[in-house]
Amino acid sequence: MDVQIKECLESLNKRHIRGFFVEGANEAVQKILTLIPKEAIIGMGDSSTIRQIGLLEKLKDKGLMVLNPFESKEPKMDSREALEHTDAIAREATICDVFLAGTNAITEDGRLVNVDAVGNRVAGMFWGHRISIIIVGKNKIVRNLEEAFNRIRNIIAPNHSLIKTATSGVKAKTPCAKSGECTDCRSLERKCNIFTIIESKPLRTNLNVVIVNEDLGLGWDPSWPEYRVRKIKDYHIKYCWKPEFEIRNQAF
Numbered sequence: 237m238d239v240q241i242k243e244c245l246e247s248l249n250k251r252h253i254r255g256f257f258v259e260g261a262n263e264a265v266q267k268i269l270t271l272i273p274k275e276a277i278i279g280m281g282d283s284s285t286i287r288q289i290g291l292l293e294k295l296k297d298k299g300l301m302v303l304n305p306f307e308s309k310e311p312k313m314d315s316r317e318a319l320e321h322t323d324a325i326a327r328e329a330t331i332c333d334v335f336l337a338g339t340n341a342i343t344e345d346g347r348l349v350n351v352d353a354v355g356n357r358v359a360g361m362f363w364g365h366r367i368s369i370i371i372v373g374k375n376k377i378v379r380n381l382e383e384a385f386n387r388i389r390n391i392i393a394p395n396h397s398l399i400k401t402a403t404s405g406v407k408a409k410t411p412c413a414k415s416g417e418c419t420d421c422r423s424l425e426r427k428c429n430i431f432t433i434i435e436s437k438p439l440r441t442n443l444n445v446v447i448v449n450e451d452l453g454l455g456w457d458p459s460w461p462e463y464r465v466r467k468i469k470d471y472h473i474k475y476c477w478k479p480e481f482e483i484r485n486q487a488f
Contacts, residue, residue, distance in 0.1 A: 237257060237449075238374065238449070240344060240374075240377055241257060241374060241377065241447055241449070242402070243344050243345075244342060244343075244344050244345075244346060244377055244447065244453070244468050245257055245447065247343075247344065247345045248346040248445055249344030250346065251346045251347075251436040252436055252437035253346065253434075253436070253437050253443045253445055254443070254444045254445070254446065255346075255444075255445050255447065256443070256444065256446045257447050258446060258447070258448055258449065259448075259449045260346035260449065260450055261288065261289035261363065261388055261448065261450065262288060263448075264289050264291075264371060264446055264448045265289055265290060265291050265294050267446055268291060268369055268446060269294065269295075269298065270335075270369070271334075271367065271369055271444055271485070272295075272300065272334050272367070272369075273333065273367075274334075275300075276300065276333035276334045276367075276405070277301045277303065277332040277333045278295060278300055278302045278303065278332065278333065278334045278335075278336060278361065279302075279303045279328070279329025279330060279331075279332045279334070279336070279360060279364075279365070280303065280304055280305075280335065280337065280360075280488070281304065281334045281336070281337040281352075281356060281357025281360055281361075282305070282306050282327060282336075282337070282357060283328075283334070283337055283371070283453070283473050284338065284453045284454055284471075284475055284476045285338035285372070285373055285448075285452040285453040285474065286336055286337075286338060286371060286481065287475040288453070288471060288475050289371065290331075290453065291336070291371070292304065292318065296402055298354050303325055303328050303329035304325070304329070305311075305322045305323075305325040305326040305329060305333060305356075306322070313487070321477070322331040326354070326356045327398060328385065329356070329360065330356050330359060330360050330364050331364040332364070332365060333365060333366060333367065333370045334365055334367045334368070335360040335361065335364070335365040335367070335369070336365070336368075336369050336371070336452050337360060337361055337369075337370055337371075338369070338370065338371055338372065338376075338444075338452070339361075339370050339372055339376060340376070340387075340388050340455065340457065341376055341377075341383075341384035341387055341388060342372055342376055342377055342378070342386075343378055343379065343380055343381060343383075343384055344377065344378070344380070344446075345380070346381055347381065347384075347433055347435055348361070348370065348432075348433070348434040348445070349378075349384040349388065349431075349433050349436065350388075350431070350432050351379065351388050351392075351393065351427070351428045351429075351430065351431050351432075352427075352429065352430045352432070353426075353427040353428075353429055353430075354429075354430075354483070355429070355430045358430060358432040358462075361432075361443070362432075362434060362438040362441055362443070363440075363441065365441055366440075366441065366462075367441070367442050367444065368438075368440060368442070368443050368444065369444045369445075369446065370443070370444070370445045370446070371446050371448065372435050372445060372446065372447045372448065372452075373447075373448050373450055373451050373452025373453050373455075374447065374448065374449055374450065374451065375451040375452065375453070375455050375456055375468060376452075376453060376455050377431065377447075379410065379422070381433070381457070385431075386456060387457075388428070389418035389428070390417055390418055390430075391455065391456065391458070392454055392455050393412055393418060393427060393428050394412035394413070394415070394416045394417060394418060395412035395454060395469070395484065396414075396427065396454060397410050397427070398412075398413055398416060399410050399454075399472070399473060400413075400468065401413055401436070403473055408425065409423060409425050410423045410426055410427070411426050422450070436458060436479050451467065451468050452471075453468075453472065454468065454469075454472045455468070456468050467484070
């Protein structure tokens, strides 16, 4: 096990958050299934990581009910109806038995750092569920809070906007979509509206973090080799930017 991952796991457990290490996607799915009670209703926040490991398909194969706001909408829905449908499911998913999500960053000392546009994803991590399960690729581990916020503001958020513009044809209007850098904007389309730091186990939620020894989701260090960064971007685009997600510009 990588020294950084080992330190992160030890820190999580000291914070009364159950940390688990798995080598790859298949092992991650099997571990997550052991954490979900039978007949549980499962809510989720939008997550590239969850899509990449194939978790949704396995949950459905098990006959579990998954409240996923981002499943394909009925073809007859117009954009307003599709947004209302997504919003309704997102609200329902915020209070159920189990919540699944990824994270934007996790520090070596075990703090989960996230940014959200609407807030349902980050709220679901620590409220409304008996069990929350966060799936983390090794690329999301950072040294400290300063590095976490720097990565979110100057890598994750701008690249999310840039990728959306490049792949969906819907031009993002936030300044970061043009400059590639965070300017703490006041745009109505701003996605960095809510920042959260989970310091320890929420009092009424059993929080589990599964660290996967793979690069998953959107996030990297600028010093990494270009081939690794390119692979992270391509993998993210493959699983998150498909034609059926017509309202992605309203992302939760």
